[in-house]
Amino acid sequence: MKELTKAEEEIMQVLWELDSVFVKDIITQLPEPKPAYNTVSTIVRILQQKGFVGHEIHGKSHKYYPLISKEAYTKSFMKGFVKRYFSGSYQQMVSFFTKEDKLSLNELEQLLNELKAKKP
Structure with missing residues (x-):
C-alpha cells in the first residue's frame, strides 16, 4: 500500500470520519485557510488513482468514499515505519x-x- 502525503492524509481523515462526501463537504471539514475547490478535487482524484477512494455519480457531481479503512492504512503505515526506523x-x-x-x-x-x- 502506498503512503499518503500530508494533504492526502488530511482528506482521507475526513473521508474516514464522514464515510461518503462531496468535495464541498471535505472542504468544510478542513482547517483554515481552506484550500481551493480545485485543489481538493485534484487530491481526491489522485487518491482514486492510488486506490484509496471510490465514487458514486450524483447528477453532475461525484460523492466520494474510502476504499481502504483507517485501520488497514494504519497497520500498513506502521509496518513500514517500524521497518524503516526500527529495523522491523x-x-x-x-x-x-x-x-x-x-x-x-x-x-x-x-x-x-x-x-x-x-x-x-
Missing part, C-alpha cells in the same frame, strides 16, 4: 518511545493490558 523490531520501537516519553514500566504494562482487553 517493534521491541526497539517500544523501547525508543518508552525512553523518549519517559513512559514507566507500570504505564506500559497498563497500556498493554488495555490493548489485550480490547482484542476479541
Whole structure:
C-alpha cells in the first residue's frame, strides 16, 4: 500500500470520519485557510488513482468514499515505519518511545493490558 502525503492524509481523515462526501463537504471539514475547490478535487482524484477512494455519480457531481479503512492504512503505515526506523523490531520501537516519553514500566504494562482487553 502506498503512503499518503500530508494533504492526502488530511482528506482521507475526513473521508474516514464522514464515510461518503462531496468535495464541498471535505472542504468544510478542513482547517483554515481552506484550500481551493480545485485543489481538493485534484487530491481526491489522485487518491482514486492510488486506490484509496471510490465514487458514486450524483447528477453532475461525484460523492466520494474510502476504499481502504483507517485501520488497514494504519497497520500498513506502521509496518513500514517500524521497518524503516526500527529495523522491523517493534521491541526497539517500544523501547525508543518508552525512553523518549519517559513512559514507566507500570504505564506500559497498563497500556498493554488495555490493548489485550480490547482484542476479541
